[in-house]
């Protein structure tokens with residue numbers, strides 16, 4: 814697996830490829846919810862913690878919305894559209910100051926979690942595809958220089 818982080822020019826949104834369907838098939842909806850939960854838990858002690866909700870109830874909501882989105886983008890039911898409406902991810906992130914370093918932290922926190930999924934038997938092809946999606950789409954969320 815290649816968990817290299819791509820760097821782009823500020824304001825440029827490279828084309829994104831969705832994760833392959835095998836990722837959801839192998840990990841399952843509950844597995845994706847667990848992955849997102851662990852990512853948010855890891856964020857709590859990182860240098861991007863200040864961007865995220867402190868209130869436990871708000872944090873649980875944030876986890877649910879994010880997991881709904883990832884299940885949907887991985888080819889599952891459209892939970893996010895049903896509960897939140899059109900994704901409009903760039904717009905939803907606009908009120909947070911996300912710079913290249915914040916994105917790098919956000920992405921890096923996924924690496925040990927994906928490595929753990931590999932140990933659990935998820936194929937490298939699926940994990941690579943999910944990583945590639947995160948790697949490229951997270952560039953879109955960088956809104957601060």
Ligand code: HEM
Nearest residue numbers: 864875878879882897905909911915916919947950951954
């Ligand atoms: C692949 C890239 C990303 C995806 C798909 C993604 C997805 C999401 C989704 C679905 C939500 C919930 C939006 C809502 O329901 O209103 C969200 C919220 C949020 N995201 Fe991201 N995100 C990405 C990258 C990032 C990055 C790089 C950062 C910052 C380093 C970030 C910070 C946040 C914050 C602060 C929230 C608000 C949490 C809350 O209060 O609900 N995101 N993101």
